[in-house]
Amino acid sequence: MSDTLVDARGLRCPLPVIRLAAAAKDLPAGTELTVLSTDPAAKHDVPAWCRMRGHEHVGTREHRAGGSRDEDWDGWAVTVRLG
């Protein structure tokens, strides 16, 4: 489980990445953050942000409303570890 959750659901690109970067700003290396996004660009742009900033993209999980985990939103949870 991540240390910090950034809820960027409902926000359009590039805001999910900006919210994530703002949350990561003062956190120490090794911290894990997960950003929740309903904007499909985030699943591409968060890994790209990691590469540009020297962080690690841990993984991306797709959420589907009515799916097996009984979630109520469509989107992605992208987890990163700060470098």
Added chain:
Amino acid sequence: MSHATPADPARSTTPGRVYLDNGGRAPWHPLARQAFEQSLADGWADPRRLHAEGRRAARLLDAAREAIAAVLGARTQEVHLTPGHTASLHAAVASAAAARRRAGSAVVVGAVERAAVLHAARLAGGGSAGAGGVAGTGGSDGTAEAPGPVPVDRFGRVDAEAMAVAVRAPGVALAALQHANGEVGTLQPVGAVHDAARAAGVPLLVDAGASVGHVAVPDAWDLLAADPADWGGPAGIGVLAVRQRVRTVPVGPEDEDPWAPGGVSVPLAFAAAVALQAVESDRVAQEARRRALVERVRAEVARIPDVEVVGDPDGRLPHVATFSFLYVDGEALVTELDRHGFAVGSGSACTASTLEPSHVLAAMGVLTHGNVRIALDRSTTADEVERFLAVLPGAVARVREMLGVGGL
């Protein structure tokens, strides 16, 4: 519509404007305009009729196909005219795949092909035409009846080895690989992929819509689609060359011309051919001139903080440059540049009619937001490029300021 008279009659952008979005729809070459006017006078009749007017139109149409064939390195009878580039790609995929129904129905495609190719491939392969978006690589749509697109590297270059393996799989009807990607400029390994496809007995469709008129035409193809609107000819006409050895089956209702049911416009065809001859005549010089400008753009843009200059630095089209700015809203940046007189393209989601960003940028794994794409026309001057480079850093900074991203 502005009716101001610009200095160059071939360009009717408003004075003071700099148009840098010439990919797929460039201003007409001045000789294309002349040819169009001439063939309106001489070639307005239906070329299928037997009277003198019809025969005159037919002669212009034949001349157009002959001239296009000469540039493409094809026989005249191998060159077909279509209603446009998208129609060429749709028909090429459908007709070539239909002819190989016994071998299978799968169409192997690169991940950064044009949407028209991806959609036509999905339809030919038995998928629904409109369902879902265009998948990039690594998609998790577990329905594996058709092979996924062949992945690309960070530069957008298709993995030739993976594509060679894919074309050898059972059930493959056709392979499709673009000559160059029009969004990021990267040239594709069409030679190696054509060798592999030929060895497997699979025809290769090469989408050369972004490259013909700008770089030398490859000879590694079985079907080749080229786009007059991209080389300074008119829109509303397309070119599809099919080698005589390649079997195709018309997929629409019966028509005298299955590639363009009802026939094409002779003046458009003639203007397209004259434009192609004209751009080929000084292509090498134009290639070098624009390549130098694009190299300057890529180097200067790379100095702006937090930018990814995307596409292959060397194996690329000479006139296309693409870059993505971190923490920048693509729509806001296009609007900001437009306000300052510069028209540019973008692959960012917020500039498209859908939420999905460019499948090309996504497949490459580069930043999809804050994206700007420029394609230099033959008429684009060094001064216009310098003015763009002078304005761009400030425009990026203003958009970032609006989003309050300083220090991130």
